[in-house]
Amino acid sequence: MGRITLITLFCYLTLFAADLFDKKCVPCHQKRGVGLKPIFFNYLLYHSSERRVKRAMKEFLLHPDPKKSLLPKKGKIYRHHFDPKTLDKALDIYWDRYKVIGKIK
Numbered sequence: 001m002g003r004i005t006l007i008t009l010f011c012y013l014t015l016f017a018a019d020l021f022d023k024k025c026v027p028c029h030q031k032r033g034v035g036l037k038p039i040f041f042n043y044l045l046y047h048s049s050e051r052r053v054k055r056a057m058k059e060f061l062l063h064p065d066p067k068k069s070l071l072p073k074k075g076k077i078y079r080h081h082f083d084p085k086t087l088d089k090a091l092d093i094y095w096d097r098y099k100v101i102g103k104i105k
């Protein structure tokens with residue numbers, strides 16, 4: 001019984017977290033035509049490991065610095081407003097979503 005409760009809880013948490021990425025990050029990126037997939041692979045090529053990719057993204061999203069951006073800039077840099085905890089969760093999902101494709105390649 002206890003185990004089932006735990007599994008259910010875990011599923012809910014995972015669902016909730018996936019929701020965060022799909023609701024917060026994806027729609028705006030879609031609307032503005034800034035693909036999250038190309039961004040992911042830019043970061044992956046440049047930073048290579050999971051830890052470094054996540055760290056670089058978090059650093060950038062908390063403290064945007066045009067010099068560190070991995071996107072060609074057309075004008076002012078977009079400022080993301082997320083707290084570090086939310087970012088951690090979102091970046092975990094971001095990573096999990098695309099790393100699989102990276103492995104197949």
Ligand code: HEC
Nearest residue numbers: 024025028029032034039057069070071076077078082090
């Ligand atoms: C309201 C719009 C909006 C939301 C919400 C948003 N983004 Fe962005 N994001 C942008 C735009 C616009 C850019 C592109 C270019 C820029 O920095 O000028 C960008 C760029 C990025 C970059 C690349 C930074 C670089 O230049 O190297 C990453 C990584 C990123 N977003 C991740 C996320 C994640 C993760 C979330 C959710 C937690 C998120 N974004 C939510 C609009 C948004």
